[in-house]
Structure formats: C-alpha cells, structure tokens
Amino acid sequence: MPTYNFHNETTKEDFEDFFTTSSSKDEFLEQNSHIRQTPSLFAYTGDHLMGVGPKVDGGFTENMQRIAEAHPGSPLASRYGTNETNKKKKVRNILSKHNISVK
Numbered sequence: 237m238p239t240y241n242f243h244n245e246t247t248k249e250d251f252e253d254f255f256t257t258s259s260s261k262d263e264f265l266e267q268n269s270h271i272r273q274t275p276s277l278f279a280y281t282g283d284h285l286m287g288v289g290p291k292v293d294g295g296f297t298e299n300m301q302r303i304a305e306a307h308p309g310s311p312l313a314s315r316y317g318t319n320e321t322n323k324k325k326k327v328r329n330i331l332s333k334h335n336i337s338v339k
Contacts, residue, residue, distance in 0.1 A: 241276040250274065309337070 239254045240261060255261040265273060304313040308320055
C-alpha cells in the first residue's frame with residue numbers, strides 16, 4: 237500500500253499515512269481541509285548507486301556467454317567473451333578496422 241506524507245496546517249505537524257486506494261486518500265483530504273499532502277521522495281531500491289550496477293548471478297552470466305558464442309561479432313560477445321581462439325579474434329579485429337563484416 238502506498239504511503240503518503242501530509243502536513244497539518246493547524247498543528248504544523250508532518251505525518252505519514254497509507255491508503256489502500258487513491259480515492260480513499262482523496263476523500264480523506266476533502267474531509268480534512270486543514271491537511272495537505274506534501275511531496276515525498278520516492279522509495280529507491282536497488283544497487284544502482286554511483287555507477288555500480290546490480291549484481292548478477294552466475295546463471296545469468298553463463299546464459300549471456302552462450303548467446304555471445306552464437307554471435308561472435310556482436311557487442312555482447314565483446315562484453316561477455318567467446319570461445320574463439322586468439323587467432324580468430326585478431327583476424328576479426330583486423331577485418332573490423334577495415335569495415336569488413338564477418339559472420
């Protein structure tokens with residue numbers, strides 16, 4: 237249930253309350269004209285702080301590696317790697333420098 241922040245104009249008190257529906261919150265505000273809703277910060281959950289992405293489990297990484305092996309010239313392959321030999325990687329790099337596409 238969403239939690240809302242309110243301010244009581246008569247007592248100058250800030251408080252929070254939760255309502256099951258937005259219509260019940262609207263009814264509450266209509267019945268109490270001395271109370272107004274105040275903006276609140278959104279609830280943040282996750283690991284995206286200061287450029288640090290979320291941690292992924294090994295199964296996800298393995299799946300990405302499997303997909304990268306099927307598409308060796310893709311950006312996904314450059315990120316997760318492939319089982320290509322060094323010789324194939326060097327040939328692919330040289331061909332990409334000369335804008336020659338290899339499948």
